[in-house]
Amino acid sequence: MANPVLVEVTRGTLVESVHRGSIAIADAAGILTLSLGDVDTPVYPRSSLKPIQGLPLVESGAAEAFHLTDEEVALACASHSGEPMHTVRVAAWLRRIGCTEADLACGPHPVRYEPTWRAMIVRNEQPTRIHNNCSGKHTGFLTLARHLGAPTAGYETHDHPVQKAVAKALADLAGVSINMPWGVDGCAAPNFALPLSAFARALAKFAHPSARHAAAARRIVHAMASYPELVSGTGRACATLMRAGRGRVVVKTGAEGVFAGIVPELGLGIALKIDDGATRASETVIAALLEKLGVLHGDEAAAELIRTPVTNTRNATVGERRPAATLQTLTL
Numbered sequence: 001m002a003n004p005v006l007v008e009v010t011r012g013t014l015v016e017s018v019h020r021g022s023i024a025i026a027d028a029a030g031i032l033t034l035s036l037g038d039v040d041t042p043v044y045p046r047s048s049l050k051p052i053q054g055l056p057l058v059e060s061g062a063a064e065a066f067h068l069t070d071e072e073v074a075l076a077c078a079s080h081s082g083e084p085m086h087t088v089r090v091a092a093w094l095r096r097i098g099c100t101e102a103d104l105a106c107g108p109h110p111v112r113y114e115p116t117w118r119a120m121i122v123r124n125e126q127p128t129r130i131h132n133n134c135s136g137k138h139t140g141f142l143t144l145a146r147h148l149g150a151p152t153a154g155y156e157t158h159d160h161p162v163q164k165a166v167a168k169a170l171a172d173l174a175g176v177s178i179n180m181p182w183g184v185d186g187c188a189a190p191n192f193a194l195p196l197s198a199f200a201r202a203l204a205k206f207a208h209p210s211a212r213h214a215a216a217a218r219r220i221v222h223a224m225a226s227y228p229e230l231v232s233g234t235g236r237a238c239a240t241l242m243r244a245g246r247g248r249v250v251v252k253t254g255a256e257g258v259f260a261g262i263v264p265e266l267g268l269g270i271a272l273k274i275d276d277g278a279t280r281a282s283e284t285v286i287a288a289l290l291e292k293l294g295v296l297h298g299d300e301a302a303a304e305l306i307r308t309p310v311t312n313t314r315n316a317t318v319g320e321r322r323p324a325a326t327l328q329t330l331t332l
Contacts, residue, residue: 002020003020003021003022003037003038003275004020004021004036004037004324004326005018005019005020005324005325005326006019006020006021006023006274006281006284006285006323006324006326006327007019007021007274007278007280007281007284007285007321007322007323007324007327008321008322008323008324009280009310009319009320009321009322010310010319010320010321010322011310011318011319012318012319016319018324019257019274019275019276019278019280019281020037020274020275020276021037021257021272021273021274021275021281021282021285022036022037022038022039022196022272022273022275023035023036023037023039023196023270023271023272023285023289024036024039024195024196024197024199024200024270024271024272025200025268025269025270025271025289025332026197026200026201026203026204026268026269027204027208027267027268027269028204028205028207028208028209028210028267030175030201030204032197032200033268033332034330034332035197036326036330038196039195039196039197039200039271040195040196040197041195042180042181042193042194042195043193043194043195043196043199043258043273044183044185044191044192044193044254044256044258045191045192045193045194045199045254045258045260045271046185046191046254046255046256046258047079047133047134047185047252047253047254047255047258048252048253048254048258048259048260048271049170049191049192049254049260050076050077050078050079050137050252051077051203051206051220051221051224051250051252051260051262052166052169052170052173052202052206053076053077053137053140053141053166053189054073054076054077054137054140054220055166055169055173055213055216055217055220056144056162056165056166056168056169057073057076057140057141057143057144058073058215058216058219058220059169059213059215059216060144060147060148060165061147062143062144062146062147062148063143063219065147066096066097066143066146066147067096068093068143070219070222070223070226070227071089071223071227071230072089072093072136072139072140073219073220073223073224074136074223074224074226074227074230074231075089075090075093075136075139075140075230075231076136076137076139076140077136077137077220077223077224077231077252078133078134078136078137078230078231078232079133079134079231079232079238079252079253079254080133080135080136080230080231080232080233081111081112081113081116081133081232081233081234081236082109082110082111082112082113082116082117082127082131082132082133082233083111083113083116083233083234084116085229085230086135086136086230086233087130087131087135089136089230090130090135090136090139091130093136093139093143094130094139094142097139097142097143097146098146099139099142099146099152101128101129101130102129103142103152103153104129104130104132104135104138104139104142105138105155105156105187105188105189106129106132106134106135106138106187106188106189107129107132107187107188108126108127108128108129108131108132109127109129109131109132109133109134110127110131111127111131112133112233113233113234132187133187134185134186134187134189136230137187137189138155138156138187138189141155141156141162141189142155144162144165145160145161145162148161148162148165150162156188156189156190157190158182158190163189163190166190166192167180167182167190167192169213170192170194170202172212172213173201173202173205173206173213174194174198174199174201174202175198175201175202176194176195176198180192180193180194181193186255196271196272196273197271199260199269199271200269200270200271201269202269203260203261203262203269203270203271204262204267204268204269205217205269206220206221206250206262206264206269207221207262207263207264207266207267207268207269208264208267221250221262221264224242224250224252225242225245225247225249225250226247228240228242228243231252232253237251237253237283237286237287237305238251238252238253240299240301240302240305241286241287241290241296241302241305243299243301244290244296244297244299244301244302245290245295245296245297246297248263248264248265248295249261249262249263249264249290249295249296250262250264251286251290253279253282253283255277255279256273256274256277257273257274257275257276257277257278257279257281257282258271258272258273258274258282259271259272259282259283259285259286261286261289261290263290263293263295265295266293266295268293270286270289272285272286272289280308280321281321283305284305284306284308284321284322284323285323285327287302287303287305287306288306288323288327288328289330289332290302291303291306292330292331292332293332306322306323307320307321307322307323308320308321308322
């Protein structure tokens, strides 16, 4: 059966496009409080997995051993825009662990923040590996490799101790086999596939963590909530929603229409996937869900993610992107 339509895009009086998807919300006991669409077929969480990929960095003692700040922990969980606030911190972090840009397995990445990108063009500068939106995550991987006494070369390979630690943490939190399907992400690191239901359960343990992972999970959630712009960038959806949540919620986007949410005060984990991979739709869905949970404090920028004007080249509003009926009528 097809997944339900979650988001529709209008032009004039007609619905021009629709986005189907699935949602799983779980509590800390592992019970699904919402299951909408197919939540059992494994999907790649992509970058929404980053809080869990950062867990071994903190839990192993590597973060403490290398005196990582909460800003650096936030960057380890980031899909950043390549702004100076990101790249300067990542470069300094690399120097502190005795590594350089050449040690990063990710490739150069275009800068997402337009003012920075334009300034680089004027200076005839090309993006480097540090500009890659995953450079913080990769620097975290290198830090963990240093702490484990493992080779830094090849840290991105599936059988490296760093990636084995990530797989173990994810399997433990999600209650799935450590032999999960996996593929290579855009940044060259492994990404592990699991059902949305299992991913939501893993995120719920971050919201109300078990004794085994409690301290590390709390630090990651605190760091992300404290530095939303480091996790994403100026004006990005993740930063907007976390700012609107005022410390009550942590969210993380992922490529191909994935979004993860952690709501500590409610002990809930949220995982969603848009079938066609549209980020615009995943942003609408996560914002609508958080609004229904009452954690956005009526923030105007967050509200505009729920109902987003569609404009033409003269900046006139000609339609909107909005939750479809299935999503509007949900009771959480």
